Amino acid sequence: MIRVENLTKYYGKRLAVDNISFNIDKGEIVGLLGPNGAGKTTTMRILTGFLMPTDGECWIAGHNVINDSLESRRHIGYLPEQVPLYTDMTVRGYLDYLARLRNYSKTNIKTRVDDVIDICHLQEYADVFISKLSKGFRQRVGVAQAIVHEPDVLILDEPTVGIDPIQVTQTRQLIKQLGKDHTVILSTHILPEVSTICKRVIIINEGKIVAEDNIENLSSLISGTNRLRLEIKGVSSRVLEVLNKIRGVTKASFYDTYYIIEYPAKIDLRSQISEAVTKGGFTLLSMQTETLSLEDIFIRLTKDQESKN
Numbered sequence: 001m002i003r004v005e006n007l008t009k010y011y012g013k014r015l016a017v018d019n020i021s022f023n024i025d026k027g028e029i030v031g032l033l034g035p036n037g038a039g040k041t042t043t044m045r046i047l048t049g050f051l052m053p054t055d056g057e058c059w060i061a062g063h064n065v066i067n068d069s070l071e072s073r074r075h076i077g078y079l080p081e082q083v084p085l086y087t088d089m090t091v092r093g094y095l096d097y098l099a100r101l102r103n104y105s106k107t108n109i110k111t112r113v114d115d116v117i118d119i120c121h122l123q124e125y126a127d128v129f130i131s132k133l134s135k136g137f138r139q140r141v142g143v144a145q146a147i148v149h150e151p152d153v154l155i156l157d158e159p160t161v162g163i164d165p166i167q168v169t170q171t172r173q174l175i176k177q178l179g180k181d182h183t184v185i186l187s188t189h190i191l192p193e194v195s196t197i198c199k200r201v202i203i204i205n206e207g208k209i210v211a212e213d214n215i216e217n218l219s220s221l222i223s224g225t226n227r228l229r230l231e232i233k234g235v236s237s238r239v240l241e242v243l244n245k246i247r248g249v250t251k252a253s254f255y256d257t258y259y260i261i262e263y264p265a266k267i268d269l270r271s272q273i274s275e276a277v278t279k280g281g282f283t284l285l286s287m288q289t290e291t292l293s294l295e296d297i298f299i300r301l302t303k304d305q306e307s308k309n
Contacts, residue, residue: 001026001153001183007056009042016042018207029179031194032187034204040187041081044157048078061152077146081158083138087131091122091141094130095148102149112148120144120174136167143174154184160193172196191298203298216289218297227290230259234282242280246272260290
């Protein structure tokens with residue numbers, strides 16, 4: 001649904017985006033993560049047709065952003081960091097106006113605007129002037145304008161910046177709901193945002209992609225080790241003896257109520273561990289993957305990138 005190949009953007013002599021490539025499939029919610037100035041907003045502005053790249057190409061729903069810009073933009077809903085709202089209009093009037101700009105069928109505009117107001121939980125404020133709304137509700141109106149024309153792709157740039165914690169939670173829930181019907185790329189430098197909403201992350205630093213995967217896989221890749229947290233019913237000393245004998249296990253430790261097992265990232269020992277515990281006469285109560293936090297992953301990757309420069 002989104003395809004980027006060798007995208008590069010210079011502002012004068014400053015390199016903002018450095019030869020990046022990635023794909024986002026239909027129905028994915030992907031986080032574009034990076035510190036301020038990493039190149040996230042520039043990438044999004046190129047995807048939406050607001051900026052032309054210095055080099056490289058992009059496609060939205062099969063349409064080339066450079067050579068077929070108008071058609072590609074028909075498939076995009078865009079929420080910029082600074083939402084361009086007409087504050088002297090009511091919510092309903094603003095959405096009606098934008099639906100008309102998008103050449104939405106006149107006979108269907110009212111129904112669609114009502115649907116979008118419901119989706120974004122703006123019923124109570126539909127006939128209120130946008131100037132009277134809080135920052136959080138203005139963000140919802142921003143999301144509403146992005147989806148009013150039923151786009152295939154949603155591009156959201158810092159959707160929760162500057163709003164209070166309750167509105168942050170509500171906005172994140174709304175984005176997850178929208179991800180059921182749209183392909184979503186979400187730009188943010190707020191790490192919990194990505195962990196909460198996104199299935200996959202693209203980490204960008206100094207204009208370059210430094211990692212791309214789901215958080216669990218990135219954790220294993222960076223640490224080089226898989227870690228499992230186990231709850232096992234049995235005498236701890238005997239359980240540890242069994243765990244340490246499993247071929248491939250590099251370390252097994254007991255922490256009051258649970259065990260941590262470590263083994264190389266390239267192998268999967270979960271079935272062997274389960275079998276060994278059962279054969280040892282113990283009861284396996286739970287098994288779950290222990291991963292590095294997204295904060296740890298981000299810090300390690302960006303530090304590694306800085307050390308190479």
